[in-house]
Amino acid sequence: MPPITGRTYLAIPGPSVIPDRVLNAMHRASPNIYEGEIISITEAIFVGLKRLAGTRHHAAIYIANGHGGWEAALTNMFSRGDRALGVATGLFGTGWAKAAEQMGVAVDLLDFGRSAADPNRIAEALQADRDRQIKYVLVTHVDTASSVKNDIAAIRTAMDATGHPALLAVDAIASLGCDELRMDDWGIDVLVGASQKGLMLPPGLALLWFSDKALGAARHADLATPYWRIEPRVHPEAYWQHFGGTPPTQHLYGLHEVLTMVLEDEGLDAVWSRHKRLAKAIWAAIDAWGANSSGIGLNIPQATSRGHSVTAATIPHGGAGLLRQWLEAEAGVTLGIGLGMALPHEPAYGDYLRIGHMGHVNAHMVMGVLGTMEAGLNATGIGRGSGALEAAARALAEP
Ligand SMILES: *Cc1c(COP(=O)(O)O)cnc(C)c1O
Numbered sequence: 001m002p003p004i005t006g007r008t009y010l011a012i013p014g015p016s017v018i019p020d021r022v023l024n025a026m027h028r029a030s031p032n033i034y035e036g037e038i039i040s041i042t043e044a045i046f047v048g049l050k051r052l053a054g055t056r057h058h059a060a061i062y063i064a065n066g067h068g069g070w071e072a073a074l075t076n077m078f079s080r081g082d083r084a085l086g087v088a089t090g091l092f093g094t095g096w097a098k099a100a101e102q103m104g105v106a107v108d109l110l111d112f113g114r115s116a117a118d119p120n121r122i123a124e125a126l127q128a129d130r131d132r133q134i135k136y137v138l139v140t141h142v143d144t145a146s147s148v149k150n151d152i153a154a155i156r157t158a159m160d161a162t163g164h165p166a167l168l169a170v171d172a173i174a175s176l177g178c179d180e181l182r183m184d185d186w187g188i189d190v191l192v193g194a195s196q197k198g199l200m201l202p203p204g205l206a207l208l209w210f211s212d213k214a215l216g217a218a219r220h221a222d223l224a225t226p227y228w229r230i231e232p233r234v235h236p237e238a239y240w241q242h243f244g245g246t247p248p249t250q251h252l253y254g255l256h257e258v259l260t261m262v263l264e265d266e267g268l269d270a271v272w273s274r275h276k277r278l279a280k281a282i283w284a285a286i287d288a289w290g291a292n293s294s295g296i297g298l299n300i301p302q303a304t305s306r307g308h309s310v311t312a313a314t315i316p317h318g319g320a321g322l323l324r325q326w327l328e329a330e331a332g333v334t335l336g337i338g339l340g341m342a343l344p345h346e347p348a349y350g351d352y353l354r355i356g357h358m359g360h361v362n363a364h365m366v367m368g369v370l371g372t373m374e375a376g377l378n379a380t381g382i383g384r385g386s387g388a389l390e391a392a393a394r395a396l397a398e399p
Helices: 020-026 037-053 066-077 091-102 119-128 152-162 212-218 249-266 268-289 319-331 347-351 363-380 388-397
Strands: 009-011 058-063 083-088 106-111 134-140 167-171 190-194 205-210 310-314 333-337 352-356
Touching: 009 352, 009 363, 020 249, 037 058, 037 205, 037 249, 058 066, 066 091, 066 167, 066 190, 066 205, 066 212, 083 091, 083 119, 091 106, 091 134, 091 167, 106 119, 119 134, 119 152, 134 152, 152 167, 167 212, 205 212, 249 268, 268 310, 268 363, 268 388, 319 333, 319 347, 319 352, 319 363, 333 363, 347 352, 363 388
Parallel strands: 009 333, 083 106, 083 134, 134 167, 167 190
Antiparallel strands: 058 205, 190 205, 310 352, 333 352
16 A cells, blocks of 8 residues: 555556646536537647647547557558568567457567667568568557667668568557657658557547558458448548547547647647656666666666656566565555566566656656655665766756
8 A cells, every 4th residue: 555645656657647737627527529619629639639640641539548559550451361560679569469460460570579679670571571461560669568669760761672562550659749759751651549658648548640551551451340440530421430439528628638738838849858858867867776786777778779758677686576565655656567577477577667757747756756766775675876866867957
């Protein structure tokens, strides 16, 4: 049980902290869904969603979590027996590829483990596909399990250089509203998002963006069933078709508020640089704890391959598990479990943790997490290097 006084802080990589502004926007009676305000805010939401993703093309909203978003995308991308190239850099990359396989798609999996995907190896896989059977390359932008960030623009450039016609589908569930992301500039055909990570909402909305090319191809995708078909959602004859039925009413009010906060009040560039600065503070602290051969360390050695919304780290000999327990019980801070590093029954499971720093996060929240982690390391007697909080404070002060 967390302490009963003061605000607790759920610092896991989703669901993330919901701003009071968003909670207040959602806290209202159900609106008429046939006419009035809900219709006009929905139109504004689609305009905002396209700005958020950096696209002139098509956006759709599904009532689902991220896994539902994966499936919504896949049903509109493939027919039974089609081929895909799956690119895995953590548990979520593998998960999306597996979902495709279970739906009848033949997936060649390129597994990069805990490193960022090598665009050259993706190009080689496409070159080896002489009959041009691969319809899509599936990539995760930021894999929330490993905290690897892939260079989507470089992957697209490498794909283009092969002349292979495969389209590019990107899971940006953990990076939307956190890391720089430009759908059209980077040549992304299908983009998948969800409401409960950088978008600061409760789980419940899966967001899809399709390029003209991908939407054209979707007309022939025979995996799509009526609810999941994207075409009527982006070109509805009646309002209800945007959602295949009743709209997610309160979520829409919340999403409208989020888009105002991100696009108008703070600005997308400022949102991206805030996440970058906060991430650097967390990395600096963990690097400092890792001195003195404590074994504490970041999952991803290369800074350019780290996402700015989540940080996976190791504290050996079960230290990560001990620290997580101390933080939750004594400090009211909940950190994320290690995901995809070891199974819960394996001893190494307690060696990993993740810090979520996505969405409604600022410097004092990050320093609060790091400061209580430092207290927890002391209290549990875990050996560590010194100067972590000074290093984080310095990183926060950098321009
Ligand atoms: C969270 C997440 C998912 C899964 O989303 P759910 O809402 O838990 O189904 C998929 N991919 C990435 C990159 C994620 O961060």
